[in-house]
Amino acid sequence: MIDLHTHTTYSDGTDSPLALVKKAASAGITVLGLTDHDSTAGWEEASAAVHGKVQLALGAEVSCLTEDGISVHMLGLLFNGEDKALQQLLSDSRDTRIPRMKKMIENLQAAGYEITLEDVQAATPPGATVGRPHLADALVAKKILNNRDEAFSGLLNNESPFYVSHFAPTPEDSIRAIKAAGGVAVIAHPFASRRGQILSPDSFASLVDAGLNGIEVFHRDQSGEERNQLISIAAALNLVVTGSSDYHGTGKMNLIGENVTSPAEWERLESMADQRRVVSR
Ligand code: AMP
Ligand code: ZN
Ligand code: FE
Ligand code: FE
Numbered sequence: 575m576i577d578l579h580t581h582t583t584y585s586d587g588t589d590s591p592l593a594l595v596k597k598a599a600s601a602g603i604t605v606l607g608l609t610d611h612d613s614t615a616g617w618e619e620a621s622a623a624v625h626g627k628v629q630l631a632l633g634a635e636v637s638c639l640t641e642d643g644i645s646v647h648m649l650g651l652l653f654n655g656e657d658k659a660l661q662q663l664l665s666d667s668r669d670t671r672i673p674r675m676k677k678m679i680e681n682l683q684a685a686g687y688e689i690t691l692e693d694v695q696a697a698t699p700p701g702a703t704v705g706r707p708h709l710a711d712a713l714v715a716k717k718i719l720n721n722r723d724e725a726f727s728g729l730l731n732n733e734s735p736f737y738v739s740h741f742a743p744t745p746e747d748s749i750r751a752i753k754a755a756g757g758v759a760v761i762a763h764p765f766a767s768r769r770g771q772i773l774s775p776d777s778f779a780s781l782v783d784a785g786l787n788g789i790e791v792f793h794r795d796q797s798g799e800e801r802n803q804l805i806s807i808a809a810a811l812n813l814v815v816t817g818s819s820d821y822h823g824t825g826k827m828n829l830i831g832e833n834v835t836s837p838a839e840w841e842r843l844e845s846m847a848d849q850r851r852v853v854s855r
Contacts, residue, residue, distance in 0.1 A: 792817025
């Protein structure tokens with residue numbers, strides 16, 4: 575089973591990289607993609623944990639914004655983690671998340687919610703890319719909300735007056751940076767309409783021009799109809815089709831391996847990186 579999109583405590587997942595690799599091994603995963611939001615900080619720990627049948631495809635999920643302000647997530651896999659330009663792009667993105675978090679907290683405070691930056695910091699594991707899930711956890715700790723899901727369907731939803739976006743590269747810029755670092759780029763859950771505004775079908779051509787390699791089709795936030803549309807787009811543009819769990823530990827319902835990528839599609843994707851970078855032991 576090949577699961578190319580998961581998160582750890584280095585972003586908003588709740589398992590450490592070590593725990594994630596162990597869980598993947600017992601779930602029968604053969605290739606595990608490690609894709610923390612805007613960070614490669616978990617790579618070392620995950621690589622050290624690799625054993626048995628599990629192979630690791632190291633990566634990151636890059637937060638992007640289109641020029642029309644649509645939020646897009648780009649999975650970069652199998653890139654050189656020491657590439658300076660890509661690491662700079664990731665660290666710029668992480669840096670803008672802190673003032674953004676402060677603004678969201680100010681918005682909540684102005685409406686009478688008793689929440690502080692210190693509360694959010696206490697809910698954020700050391701070294702993690704800070705995001706709304708940590709703010710949600712802080713609101714839960716303060717008994718203002720019951721769980722992350724409630725936060726995302728209400729106070730912290732994209733359409734909520736408390737929501738603030740953060741600076742992010744365009745999807746094209748992030749694809750170019752991932753490719754220049756030798757990796758492959760797969761657009762994550764592009765038609766997940768239940769999360770908010772989605773890309774239009776004609777925006778894929780420009781992503782392909784920038785070097786896009788694949789589309790994440792099988793993902794719990796995409797309906798059957800959305801998946802079928804994406805399969806047609808992938809076929810027309812000769813893109814690899816992937817499926818993945820987007821596992822976040824106990825932070826989300828998603829179970830490891832609940833959606834997977836076929837071995838043939840994975841083989842095709844892996845061959846598009848500039849060298850073999852899968853970690854195995
Ligand atoms: P941010 O990057 O700070 O805007 O937060 C968005 C992230 O929150 C997404 O990338 C997901 O990983 C996570 N997320 C979205 N919806 C939910 C949910 N219902 N429950 C838990 N986490 C969620
Ligand atoms: Zn996440
Ligand atoms: Fe995502
Ligand atoms: Fe994700």
